[in-house]
Amino acid sequence: MTQDELKALVGLAALQYVTAGQIVGVGTGSTVDKFIDALATAKDPVAGAVSSSVRSTQRLQACGIRVVEATGVQRLSVYIDGADEIDHQGRMIKGGGAALTREKIVADLADRIVCIADESKWVQTLGQFPLPIEVIQMAVPQVIRRFAALGGQAQVRAGVLTDNGHPIVDVRGLKISDPLALELEVNQWPGVVTVGIFARHRASVCLLGTAQGVRTIEL
Numbered sequence: 001m002t003q004d005e006l007k008a009l010v011g012l013a014a015l016q017y018v019t020a021g022q023i024v025g026v027g028t029g030s031t032v033d034k035f036i037d038a039l040a041t042a043k044d045p046v047a048g049a050v051s052s053s054v055r056s057t058q059r060l061q062a063c064g065i066r067v068v069e070a071t072g073v074q075r076l077s078v079y080i081d082g083a084d085e086i087d088h089q090g091r092m093i094k095g096g097g098a099a100l101t102r103e104k105i106v107a108d109l110a111d112r113i114v115c116i117a118d119e120s121k122w123v124q125t126l127g128q129f130p131l132p133i134e135v136i137q138m139a140v141p142q143v144i145r146r147f148a149a150l151g152g153q154a155q156v157r158a159g160v161l162t163d164n165g166h167p168i169v170d171v172r173g174l175k176i177s178d179p180l181a182l183e184l185e186v187n188q189w190p191g192v193v194t195v196g197i198f199a200r201h202r203a204s205v206c207l208l209g210t211a212q213g214v215r216t217i218e219l
């Protein structure tokens, strides 16, 4: 199976976590695109979706799914999203698609976070994938220096601004042995909008696309 087919498989499988008539939280990325496509074909439709990006909003609307503002929602029963990496405790690196801030905001509204991913994303330890950070422009050089002090090589992602208008810094070479501690630390740095570690908002279920089919992992 191709990676695209694996993504379609888990996108479809995620429908079982969605309740008809409710509002669902929707992440961002190529795997989530498949979920949105599946959502559009669901026999019993959802009432709407809270979207985590302009990209997902456009796809949801093109599929005829009502998009609800996060500001008007107090709780979501489920948030469905992809990941760049997910470890065996459900902690994730996210932000490869530059949507990490809104993703974390929508994830924070949800009782349950379901990660959909192909098996290439399933890792023992986070950090092979460069860690994305959304940073306010004037803080970028200082944030890069702070990562250098931790042994990471940080670089501004060329040609990219987030939906919130900020640059992304990608950090290579970090050994993320304690994801929660690093998330909490980097969150304190002035100018950091969001760090792409989702340890406080970890997934409680991972639907992993494998050659043998969808593996459901309760975390």
Ligand code: 5RP
Pocket: 027, 028, 029, 030, 031, 032, 081, 082, 083, 084, 093, 094, 095, 096, 097, 098, 099, 100, 103
């Ligand atoms: C976007 C994300 C995505 O979930 C992550 O990049 C995975 O994307 P894809 O499903 O395309 O592999 O965090 O900010």
